[in-house]
Ligand code: XBP
């Protein structure tokens with residue numbers, strides 16, 4: 001029996017985005033943040049290891065705000081500073097979209113095959129993410145649909161759709177409401193403890209795929225933990 005048959009068959013599959021659909025952080029969001037800091041003369045440069053720590057804060061704007069406050073930079077506390085961070089966040093996302101359009105970020109191994117397996121079994125999939133709708137649309141256009149023909153998700157719950165980002169369960173609760181179904185009719189695929197906590201908080205069984213930044217986490221409560229999405233259909 002494959003892990004797909006054991007955990008996903010007959011369920012609506014709710015996919016996290018960053019780290020799960022693609023490794024978007026190291027090749028996408030992080031270089032886009034650093035380039036934008038330079039453009040706006042913000043004197044920060046995040047290394048990969050610092051970024052790994054900062055990823056505990058979900059949401060790009062919230063991440064910058066949390067960092068500013070942690071180092072006592074007034075950019076995090078003044079009105080002008082926060083307006084600047086909003087601009088930086090918008091520009092970061094433009095540069096992120098450019099990196100996607102340049103084909104720098106492939107889908108994770110096995111994603112296309114997994115999405116096809118879901119369709120072949122007449123099941124459906126949706127997206128539950130803390131990133132923005134625009135970032136998801138760009139990732140769908142340039143990374144997922146470019147990699148092979150797959151059915152699109154039935155909907156995407158994104159950062160704008162919630163007032164509290166993961167690990168709060170709100171995004172998953174919104175997804176359950178849109179589906180009009182019970183938590184046990186769904187399964188989530190996540191790559192981080194924040195995402196796992198959000199899905200479990202909504203009562204949804206969760207499969208974890210290890211990713212670059214969160215691979216070392218413990219993932220207590222996960223139904224199973226795999227290294228690659230392809231492991232689910234072997
Ligand atoms: C991952 C995140 C996101 C991205 C940046 O969310 O925390 O904040 O790092 O995206 P998920 P934004 O794994 O749930 O998709 O800058 O658009 O917030």
Ligand code: MG
Pocket residue numbers: 016017018019020190191192195
């Ligand atoms: Mg993630």
